Amino acid sequence: MASHAMTGASHREPNYLEYKGKHTGILAWILSTDHKRIGIMYLVVLTAFFLLGVTLGFFMRLEQLYLDKSVSLMTAATYNAIFTLHGVTMIFLVVVPGIPATLGNFMLPLMLGAKDVSFPRLNLLSWWLYVVGALIIFASLFSGGGLPDAGWTFYAPYSVRTATNIPLAVFGVFILGFSSILTGLNFVTTMHRMRAPGMSWFRMPLFCWSLYATGWIQVLATPILGITMLLVFAERLLNIGIFDPSLGGDPILYQHLFWIYSHPAVYIMILPGMGVISEILPTFSRRTIFGYKAITYSTLAIALAGSLVWGHHMFTTGQSWYANFVFSLLTFLVGIPTAIKVFNWVATLYKGSIRIEAPLLYAVGFIFLFSIGGFTGIMLGILNVDIHLHDTYFVVAHFHYVVFGGTMMALFAGIHYWWPKMTGKMYNKKWAISGWAVMFIGFNLLYFTMFIMGYEGMPRRYYGHLEQFHQAHRIATYGSWVLITGILMMVATLISSLRNGEPAADNPWGGSTLEWSIAGLPPLLNFDEIPEVTEDPYTYNPEPEVAHE
Amino acid sequence: MGAGNFATQVDNTFLIVLAISVITLIGITIAMIWFMYRYHHTRHEQAKDIHGHLGLEVAWTVIPTILVLSMFYFGMEGYSEMRTIPEDAFEIQATGRMWSWVFEYENGIQDTALRVPLNRPIHMKLVSNDVIHSLYIPAFRIKKDVVPNVDNRMWFAADEPGYFKDAIACAEYCGDSHWNMYADLDVLPQAEFDAWYKSKGEEFAALAQPAAPGEASKVGLRGPMLFTLKGCNACHSVDGSPLVGPTLKGIFGKEEEVVLADGSSKMITVDEEYLIRSIKEPDAEKVKGFENSIMVAQPLTETELAEIVAYLKTL
Numbered sequence: 001m002a003s004h005a006m007t008g009a010s011h012r013e014p015n016y017l018e019y020k021g022k023h024t025g026i027l028a029w030i031l032s033t034d035h036k037r038i039g040i041m042y043l044v045v046l047t048a049f050f051l052l053g054v055t056l057g058f059f060m061r062l063e064q065l066y067l068d069k070s071v072s073l074m075t076a077a078t079y080n081a082i083f084t085l086h087g088v089t090m091i092f093l094v095v096v097p098g099i100p101a102t103l104g105n106f107m108l109p110l111m112l113g114a115k116d117v118s119f120p121r122l123n124l125l126s127w128w129l130y131v132v133g134a135l136i137i138f139a140s141l142f143s144g145g146g147l148p149d150a151g152w153t154f155y156a157p158y159s160v161r162t163a164t165n166i167p168l169a170v171f172g173v174f175i176l177g178f179s180s181i182l183t184g185l186n187f188v189t190t191m192h193r194m195r196a197p198g199m200s201w202f203r204m205p206l207f208c209w210s211l212y213a214t215g216w217i218q219v220l221a222t223p224i225l226g227i228t229m230l231l232v233f234a235e236r237l238l239n240i241g242i243f244d245p246s247l248g249g250d251p252i253l254y255q256h257l258f259w260i261y262s263h264p265a266v267y268i269m270i271l272p273g274m275g276v277i278s279e280i281l282p283t284f285s286r287r288t289i290f291g292y293k294a295i296t297y298s299t300l301a302i303a304l305a306g307s308l309v310w311g312h313h314m315f316t317t318g319q320s321w322y323a324n325f326v327f328s329l330l331t332f333l334v335g336i337p338t339a340i341k342v343f344n345w346v347a348t349l350y351k352g353s354i355r356i357e358a359p360l361l362y363a364v365g366f367i368f369l370f371s372i373g374g375f376t377g378i379m380l381g382i383l384n385v386d387i388h389l390h391d392t393y394f395v396v397a398h399f400h401y402v403v404f405g406g407t408m409m410a411l412f413a414g415i416h417y418w419w420p421k422m423t424g425k426m427y428n429k430k431w432a433i434s435g436w437a438v439m440f441i442g443f444n445l446l447y448f449t450m451f452i453m454g455y456e457g458m459p460r461r462y463y464g465h466l467e468q469f470h471q472a473h474r475i476a477t478y479g480s481w482v483l484i485t486g487i488l489m490m491v492a493t494l495i496s497s498l499r500n501g502e503p504a505a506d507n508p509w510g511g512s513t514l515e516w517s518i519a520g521l522p523p524l525l526n527f528d529e530i531p532e533v534t535e536d537p538y539t540y541n542p543e544p545e546v547a548h549e
Numbered sequence: 550m551g552a553g554n555f556a557t558q559v560d561n562t563f564l565i566v567l568a569i570s571v572i573t574l575i576g577i578t579i580a581m582i583w584f585m586y587r588y589h590h591t592r593h594e595q596a597k598d599i600h601g602h603l604g605l606e607v608a609w610t611v612i613p614t615i616l617v618l619s620m621f622y623f624g625m626e627g628y629s630e631m632r633t634i635p636e637d638a639f640e641i642q643a644t645g646r647m648w649s650w651v652f653e654y655e656n657g658i659q660d661t662a663l664r665v666p667l668n669r670p671i672h673m674k675l676v677s678n679d680v681i682h683s684l685y686i687p688a689f690r691i692k693k694d695v696v697p698n699v700d701n702r703m704w705f706a707a708d709e710p711g712y713f714k715d716a717i718a719c720a721e722y723c724g725d726s727h728w729n730m731y732a733d734l735d736v737l738p739q740a741e742f743d744a745w746y747k748s749k750g751e752e753f754a755a756l757a758q759p760a761a762p763g764e765a766s767k768v769g770l771r772g773p774m775l776f777t778l779k780g781c782n783a784c785h786s787v788d789g790s791p792l793v794g795p796t797l798k799g800i801f802g803k804e805e806e807v808v809l810a811d812g813s814s815k816m817i818t819v820d821e822e823y824l825i826r827s828i829k830e831p832d833a834e835k836v837k838g839f840e841n842s843i844m845v846a847q848p849l850t851e852t853e854l855a856e857i858v859a860y861l862k863t864l
Contacts, residue, residue, distance in 0.1 A: 076725045076726060076728065077725050080722075080724070080725065080727075146841055149724070150722075151722050155681060155721075155722070157679075157680050157681070157697065158680040158681065158722070158723060158724060161679075161680065161843055162724070162843060164841075245696075245697035245698040246697070250698075251681055251696055251697065252696065252699065285588070285596060286590070286596040287596035287597060287598050287599070288598040288599070288600055290599060290600070290601055290602075291600075291601040291602075291606055292600065292601070293601070294601065294606050316683060316692050316693055316694050316720075317694045317696065317699075317701075318693065318694060318696060318699055318700075318701040321632060324628065325625060328621055328624060328625065329621055332617035332618065332620065332621045333617070335613065335617050336610060336613050336614050336617065339609060339613040340606070340609060340610055340613075342577060343577075343605070343609040344601075344606075346577055346580050346581055346584070347599075347602075347605070349580075349581060349584035349585060349588065350584055350588070350599065351588055351593070351596065351597040351599060352584070352588045352593070352596045352597075353588065353589075353590040353593050353594055353595060353596035354584070354585050354588050354589050354590055354593070355590055356585065356589070360585075364581050364585070367577065367581065368574075368577075368578055368581075371573075371574055371577055372574065375566075375570035375573070375574065376570075378566060378570070378617065378620065379563060379566050379567070379570075381620075381621075381624070382562055382563075382566065382620055382621070382623065382624030382627075383624040383625055383627065383628035384555070384558065384559050384562060384623075384624050384626075384627030384628045384630075384631060384690075385559055385562055385563050385566075385624060385627075386624075387559075387628065387631060387690065387691060387692055387693075388559050388687070388690035388691070388692070390692060390720070391683060391685070391692070391720040391721060392687075392720070455563075456687065457685070457687020457688070457718070459685060459718050459719070459720045459728075460720075460722075461722040461727065461728075462727070462728035463727075463728040463729075464728045464729065465728075466715055466731075539598070540596065540598065
């Protein structure tokens with residue numbers, strides 16, 4: 001798509017890992033404003049949090065092996081704290097920053113043909129806010145009268161009354177919100193101002209489009225989370241009635257404010273994942289994406305409509321009939337652009353010349369798992385069905401299919417796809433594919449079982465369960481062991497490639513977007529010469545030129 | 550335990566959507582696997598760039614739109630029925646508190662199990678004494694949040710007689726014993742229900758009357774019952790076993806270290822005044838070791854308070 005004339009010279013530039021700035025050692029990382037180093041730093045910290053979240057989830061599943069609570073692993077209070085921490089860690093520290101902070105930071109300027117993001121120092125500040133926010137949340141564990149136990153949703157009035165250190169945890173989430181806002185602002189500005197000459201909006205790779213839509217949601221929706229968290233904070237410290245009915249407040253108001261952010265946040269999580277999939281499918285099919293504009297418009301439609309459906313979390317609260325009516329209708333409308341994307345992705349495989357590699361398998365797995373998440377989302381949007389399924393394991397299964405089967409699988413897909421450009425190494429293909437297969441099986445064992453339990457009436461956030469659910473709980477727990485094995489296989493494969501991996505070719509998958517036009521690892525300023533874009537993205541040369549294998 | 554009056558409709562709506570979903574998912578999956586096989590680079594060396602197809606884009610926009618709008622319609626229809634409470638429905642008030650349910654009838658009966666007449670619409674008035682709960686009867690496919698200061702209502706009709714253990718759950722997370730906030734449902738044929746309602750009602754009315762002159766004091770008779778009906782037993786044992794709150798075994802006259810609201814602590818001997826204060830203002834002086842447990846004052850009449858205190862003295 002671009003003139004490849006500049007690649008010859010770049011061999012002489014030190015790459016971003018070799019580059020020597022004024023700092024050395026760890027400071028060369030934590031004070032670096034290079035978007036690539038920042039992306040890697042996010043990836044490292046985020047992986048640590050992800051593994052922590054997985055460990056917490058592992059213990060939750062383990063506890064469910066015990067029907068008789070007099071001999072089980074932990075007390076109810078501990079279990080409640082563990083699911084709260086699992087949720088807070090996974091949502092606020094892993095999935096929301098997730099793809100934009102890691103792959104987005106690293107790849108966005110490369111894909112746009114830019115030297116960095118618009119505000120590199122702001123970008124570093126975002127990372128720092130992220131780390132500080134996380135530290136504050138973890139500090140809340142070791143202060144106050146016990147571990148926070150209000151669930152990641154912090155519903156009032158429970159969250160206002162529990163003796164645990166909710167204010168500090170809430171303050172940590174508040175800080176994290178700023179990290180998210182600044183990243184969104186930075187990305188949106190970068191796409192407006194720093195696209196390479198010739199890269200019109202509709203020549204932008206779809207991953208960039210997804211970051212664009214995400215950036216807007218981050219900027220517009222996250223402040224509401226901040227305000228809500230400040231109000232919870234004020235209510236607890238100053239004892240003024242905002243959400244707590246015993247002080248004259250309204251607990252339903254809390255739910256509105258919380259979901260006005262947290263529902264769009266689901267699209268902050270999933271849209272970048274959809275973007276990654278839209279990159280991987282054309283590359284491994286070696287053909288253009290099917291329906292570029294349809295995918296672009298559906299991305300924007302999801303961002304817009306997804307901002308107006310928060311009330312579907314509240315069908316059982318007693319909100320007005322008209323509110324339920326409108327929120328249910330809008331929820332169904334979000335399903336349409338989502339369906340359009342899925343069909344376009346499948347059609348992209350048609351008449352391709354397909355190479356089966358780990359990123360493609362992750363992408364195809366994503367489509368399968370995310371579709372299940374989508375269909376069950378439709379089921380939850382149906383008013384009378386949601387009355388039954390709300391707050392059961394069905395909902396837990398649904399959002400794990402969307403957020404884990406969707407966002408996280410897309411993140412794994414993207415990591416496997418861009419790993420050669422980020423690290424200069426190739427991982428072992430057989431191990432990468434085995435890890436994916438084990439993960440895929442474990443995932444379905446664990447979460448599909450939860451759909452069945454949920455429909456049969458197993459409420460969520462339960463320390464124990466009735467005997468009728470015991471068999472299903474055991475299957476789910478065994479599934480969690482398979483899933484975790486798969487995750488560890490993936491992590492081990494990637495880490496061992498850093499030491500033992502073959503050096504990667506410049507463009508091992510034959511990708512056509514700008515990041516692959518750089519020889520070797522990208523240098524500090526990415527391009528010696530800003531490339532000129534003359535074609536649409538994913539315009540593949542008819543002759544296959546795959547260097548890998 | 551029967552399905553209640555809504556389950557068939559909810560299940561049918563669900564099954565239709567499930568069928569559409571499964572068919573579409575199988576279609577998507579087979580297409581992906583077939584394409585990956587058929588157009589694998591060893592079989593299909595030269596890819597073909599297809600930028601899109603307007604007809605297909607229109608088709609897979611319009612068809613899902615029609616499908617989801619009809620799903621929306623069915624859901625709305627079913628939900629309309631759920632929210633329209635029949636005029637002649639039998640009203641029962643359900644109160645949720647951490648962590649048990651109590652059901653109150655118009656004639657004064659209070660019970661921790663929900664007893665309803667068969668095939669009669671039941672109108673539930675939902676009250677919370679503390680945080681948000683949610684009354685959930687999975688077999689009937691219904692639930693409604695129980696929100697402090699919000700007048701929420703729900704209705705159903707049971708269609709099979711019998712005693713169903715743990716038929717009612719709490720679906721909104723409310724703390725330590727949220728998972729154990731189950732209640733039983735007892736569905737009685739109308740005649741049997743009427744007999745129970747009358748005799749139990751009289752029993753409650755008699756107990757609520759002050760003792761007549763010459764009659765022995767009734768104080769203490771209702772204590773054990775109120776201890777359960779007011780939910781005290783959810784957190785306090787009477788046999789010495791540890792729960793969320795301190796056990797009340799041998800509480801009267803016991804030496805306790807208590808923590809005051811300002812964080813300081815002192816030694817006290819539990820007397821009647823302390824018991825009354827702790828029931829009315831649970832946060833004033835909390836037993837050491839339990840200062841982080843939450844207790845919410847339950848609404849009690851003066852007589853009820855006296856009854857409970859009298860009962861506590863006997864433990």
